Amino acid sequence: xxxxxxxxxxxxxxxxxxxxxxxxxxxxxxxxxxxxxxxxxxxxxxxxxxxxxxxxxxxxxxxxxxxxxxxxxxxxxxxxxxxxxxxxxxxxxxxxxxxxxxxxxxxxxxxxxxxxxxxxxxxxxxxxxxxxxxxxxxxxxxxxxxxxxxxxxxxxxxxxxxxxxxxxxxxxxxxxxxxxxxxxxxxxxxxxxxxxxxxxxxxxxxxxxxxxxxxxxxxxxxxxxxxxxxxxxxxxxxxxxxxxxxxxxxxxxxxxxxxxxxxxxxxxxxxxxxxxxxxxxxxxxxxxxxxxxxxxxxxxxxxxxxxxxxxxxxxxxxxxxxxxxxxxxxxxxxxxxxxxxxxxxxxxxxxxxxxxxxxxxxxxxxxxxxxxxxxxxxxxxxxxxxxxxxxxxx
Amino acid sequence: xxxxxxxxxxxxxxxxxxxxxxxxxxxxxxxxxxxxxxxxxxxxxxxxxxxxxxxxxxxxxxxxxxxxxxxxxxxxxxxxxxxxxxxxxxxxxxxxxxxxxxxxxxxxxxxxxxxxxxxxxxxxxxxxxxxxxxxxxxxxxxxxxxxxxxxxxxxxxxxxxxxxxxxxxxxxxxxxxxxxxxxxxxxxxxxxxxxxxxxxxxxxxxxxxxxxxxxxxxxxxxxxxxxxxxxxxxxxxxxxxxxxxxxxxxxxxxxxxxxxxxxxxxxxxxxxxxxxxxxxxxxxxxxxxxxxxxxxxxxxxxxxxxxxxxxxxxxxxxxxxxxxxxxxxxxxxxxxxxxxxxxxxxxxxxxxxxxxxxxxxxxxxxxxx
Ligand SMILES: Cc1cc2nc3c(=O)[nH]c(=O)nc-3n(C[C@H](O)[C@H](O)[C@H](O)COP(=O)(O)OP(=O)(O)OC[C@H]3O[C@@H](n4cnc5c(N)ncnc54)[C@H](O)[C@@H]3O)c2cc1C
Numbered sequence: 164x165x166x167x168x169x170x171x172x173x174x175x176x177x178x179x180x181x182x183x184x185x186x187x188x189x190x191x192x193x194x195x196x197x198x199x200x201x202x203x204x205x206x207x208x209x210x211x212x213x214x215x216x217x218x219x220x221x222x223x224x225x226x227x228x229x230x231x232x233x234x235x236x237x238x239x240x241x242x243x244x245x246x247x248x249x250x251x252x253x254x255x256x257x258x259x260x261x262x263x264x265x266x267x268x269x270x271x272x273x274x275x276x277x278x279x280x281x282x283x284x285x286x287x288x289x290x291x292x293x294x295x296x297x298x299x300x301x302x303x304x305x306x307x308x309x310x311x312x313x314x315x316x317x318x319x320x321x322x323x324x325x326x327x328x329x330x331x332x333x334x335x336x337x338x339x340x341x342x343x344x345x346x347x348x349x350x351x352x353x354x355x356x357x358x359x360x361x362x363x364x365x366x367x368x369x370x371x372x373x374x375x376x377x378x379x380x381x382x383x384x385x386x387x388x389x390x391x392x393x394x395x396x397x398x399x400x401x402x403x404x405x406x407x408x409x410x411x412x413x414x415x416x417x418x419x420x421x422x423x424x425x426x427x428x429x430x431x432x433x434x435x436x437x438x439x440x441x442x443x444x445x446x447x448x449x450x451x452x453x454x455x456x457x458x459x460x461x462x463x464x465x466x467x468x469x470x471x472x473x474x475x476x477x478x479x480x481x482x483x484x485x486x487x488x489x490x491x492x493x494x495x496x497x498x499x500x501x502x503x504x505x506x507x508x509x510x511x512x513x514x515x516x517x518x519x520x521x522x523x524x525x526x527x528x529x530x531x532x533x534x535x536x537x538x539x540x541x542x543x544x545x546x547x548x549x550x551x552x553x554x555x556x557x
Numbered sequence: 558x559x560x561x562x563x564x565x566x567x568x569x570x571x572x573x574x575x576x577x578x579x580x581x582x583x584x585x586x587x588x589x590x591x592x593x594x595x596x597x598x599x600x601x602x603x604x605x606x607x608x609x610x611x612x613x614x615x616x617x618x619x620x621x622x623x624x625x626x627x628x629x630x631x632x633x634x635x636x637x638x639x640x641x642x643x644x645x646x647x648x649x650x651x652x653x654x655x656x657x658x659x660x661x662x663x664x665x666x667x668x669x670x671x672x673x674x675x676x677x678x679x680x681x682x683x684x685x686x687x688x689x690x691x692x693x694x695x696x697x698x699x700x701x702x703x704x705x706x707x708x709x710x711x712x713x714x715x716x717x718x719x720x721x722x723x724x725x726x727x728x729x730x731x732x733x734x735x736x737x738x739x740x741x742x743x744x745x746x747x748x749x750x751x752x753x754x755x756x757x758x759x760x761x762x763x764x765x766x767x768x769x770x771x772x773x774x775x776x777x778x779x780x781x782x783x784x785x786x787x788x789x790x791x792x793x794x795x796x797x798x799x800x801x802x803x804x805x806x807x808x809x810x811x812x813x814x815x816x817x818x819x820x821x822x823x824x825x826x827x828x829x830x831x832x833x834x835x836x837x838x839x840x841x842x843x844x845x846x847x848x849x850x851x852x853x854x855x856x857x858x859x860x861x862x863x864x865x866x867x868x869x870x871x872x873x874x875x876x877x878x879x880x881x882x883x884x885x886x887x888x889x890x891x892x893x894x895x896x897x898x899x900x901x902x903x904x905x906x907x908x909x910x911x912x913x914x915x916x917x918x919x920x921x922x923x924x925x926x
Contacts, residue, residue, distance in 0.1 A: 456911070467837045548823065557813070
C-alpha cells in the first residue's frame, strides 16, 4: 500500500502534460465547432486525433503503429487521469476508440483492421455500436435483427435502437442473429455495416436534455446487403465477443468516472459556500451534511477504483468492475441531485451544449445515461450477486 | 495510489486470521458474553506472539511495523470479535507512548507486561477543547481528578493515558494512571467483551507523560485510534456479511434458497459494496497515517463516517435477512452486530466526523468540541 506512484510514472505524467500543453486544441477552436454527438468528429477533432496518434498519445499502451508507445498500466492510468482533467476530449467517438477498435484488433481480419480500425485511429472516420433493440435491452441475447447469408453477402433486416452517434457514424459494429435455431446466445454474429449502405435508415431520438442535438437513434435495416467479408470473428461467436468488447468498455472507464466525479465535486465545492450562505441558518447544517456525504463518496469512488485497478494489474478478476460501474454512476447521480436541489430554481437553466455543469437539472438528468446504459445498475447488482458472491440464478 | 495489501501484508493478515480462528473462536466470545470465561488466555497467546509490539519501534523491543499493519490487526480483531485489551493497546496506548517517546513504557508493552488505553472522552465528546479533567501538582506528586467516559477496555487494561488540564496553566497534558488507582465503572452491558468503562479519578496519583503542547500529537493519536476503530468495525461488518451470505445460500423457503430471491440479491450487492467502500477508505486513512500525509486528518474523518454508514446497513440487513434465528441469543450473529454498533459509538460517531469535515471544508463554522 502506498499513496504515490513510482517516480518513473510521475515522469511519464509530466512528459504527457508538456506535450498536451503544446499540442492541445484551443478552447476557441472547440467552442466554434463543438462535437454534438458521440460519433461526430469536427475538423479540429480529426486533426487532434491524428496528432495524438502520430505522437503515440492516442492509446499509450499500444505500439507506435497503433497510436501508442507501449506504455505500462500505471502509465496509462496517469495518462487517462490527465487527459480527463484537461478539458479536452481524448476522442469525440468514445465507443469507437474504446470498444469497437479494440474488438477489431482482437477479432478482425487484417483487411478489416486496415479499412475500419486504422482510419478510426487516424481520426478519419467514426463508428457506432449496434447492440440494443426494442426487445433486447438488458436482455441483449434476445436480439432479432437478422443476417442471412446469400452468396458472398449478408442480407440484413431488423431494427436497432439507442444507437449512440448513428446519425454521424461512418460504420456500425452490428450485432445480429445469424442462426435462429440454436439457443439465443449461440446464434449471434458481429457484422461491419457502412452506414451509407442502401436500406439503412437512421431516425434520431431526441433526448430529455439538449434535444436539439440528439445522440440516440433508431436504425432501421431493410434488405441491406453487405459483403460476407464484413463478418467479424467467427460466425455465431458474437456473444463471446460481446463480453470481450464490454470488457474493453469497462476496462478503464471507471477512471473517467473517478475524474468526472472529482471534477463535479470540485465545482460543487466552488458553488456550495455561496448557496449555503443564502440558506436560512437552520437549513445550512443539513445542506452541508449532504455536501459532505458527496465529498466522502467522491473519495470512496477513487479509493475503490484504484484498488480494483491494483487487483487487475496483479491479474485479478473483472467483477470489481461491476462494483465500480454501480457505485461510480450512483455517486455521480447523487452529487448531481444534491447540487441541483440545493441550488434552487436556478438549476432549471439550460445550456445548448453537451458539457455538463453541476447544479443544473440538465446535469442531473444527463447522468442517468450512466446508470441505464452499458448494463443498468440493477444488472450490475445481479452480476455482483451471482458472479462475485455466488448466489444462485433465478 | 495503491490500496491493495502487499504480499507481506497479505501474509501477515492470513497469519493473524489463522491464529485468531484457533485462539478466538465464537465459543470464546460467547463464554465472555456469558461470563463463564475471560480474555486472559487469549491475551497470553497474543503476547507470546508479540502482537502488542507490532507497531512499537525496534529500539524499544518492538517489531517496528507501520500503521497499515496495525490497522490490519485491528480489522482482524473485529472480524473475530476478540475480547481483551489488545485493540486499545495497539491503537490508543502505543500511539500515545510513541508520540511522546516513552521508551521504557513502550518496552514494557512490547514485553507484554503492560496494556493500556486512552482516557479522553468526556460525556459524548471526543474533542480536546471541552476536557475538564484536572491535573494538579501536589506535594505528593501529580494527581488527576475527573471522569472519563466510554474508555475502551477500561475494565481490562493495566493503565490509562489520561488527557487532563493543568489546574494552574489550563494547558492540556497527558498523564499515566494505573487502573488500580481509579474507580472503574463497567458500562456497555450489551457488549461486555470490549471492556468499556467509565473511569473516575479522585486525586489519583499520576506520572506525567507530557504536560503541555500536546494538542497536535493528540490529534495524530486520535486519528490512529479512529482509523483503527474504523477497520475494526469493517472487520465486524465483513463477518456479519459472510454469515448472512452463507445463511442465504442454505436457508430454503418457497422451495428455493432465499439467496435466489432478487430482492435479497440486490441487498447483498449493496452490502458488499458498502463493506468494500468502508474498507477502502479505512486503508486510505491508514496509509495516509503511515506515510504522515497531510490528508491524514481528513482521511480519518471520512473513514469513520463511512464505517458508520457501513455498520448501519450491515447491522440492519444482517439481522433482518437472518429472520428469527438472528434474533436469538443462541445464534452467534449478535456478537458482531454488537461489536459493529459499539464501534460506531467510540472514537466519535459518524455524525461527529461528518461535522468535522463540514467545518474543514468551510461549509459550516469551526466547531470547537
Ligand atoms: C445514454 C444511452 C446511450 C446508449 N447507447 C447505446 C449504444 O450506443 N448502443 C447500444 O446498443 N445501446 C445503447 N444504449 C442502450 C442501453 O444499453 C440500454 O438502454 C440498456 O441495456 C437497458 O436496456 P433497456 O433500455 O431496454 O431497458 P430494459 O432492459 O427494458 O430495462 C428497464 C428496467 O428494468 C430493469 N431490468 C431489466 N432486466 C432486469 C433484471 N433481470 N433484473 C432486474 N432489473 C432488470 C433495468 O435495470 C431497468 O431499470 C444506450 C442507452 C442510453 C441511456
